[in-house]
Amino acid sequence: MRMSMNTKAGMMDIDRITADGSKLIFTGTILGTIPVRAVLTPSEMRKALSMMSTTTMLKAAWIFLVK
Numbered sequence: 001m002r003m004s005m006n007t008k009a010g011m012m013d014i015d016r017i018t019a020d021g022s023k024l025i026f027t028g029t030i031l032g033t034i035p036v037r038a039v040l041t042p043s044e045m046r047k048a049l050s051m052m053s054t055t056t057m058l059k060a061a062w063i064f065l066v067k
Helices: 042-050 054-066
Strands: 002-004 010-020 023-030 034-040
Antiparallel strands (some): 010 023, 023 034
């Protein structure tokens, strides 16, 4: 999975997502060369979801299911 900036330049390549208890571990590289291991906790996921409007959540689900 690739996360990009507005210019389509690759910001982060995620190679693997694993679970460690209740946390999600994202493993990959930033800017193509810097290894990174990011941790997403349940409280941070709740914060991320609270930043999204209902419309955005529905659009994200639609994109996930259709594309």
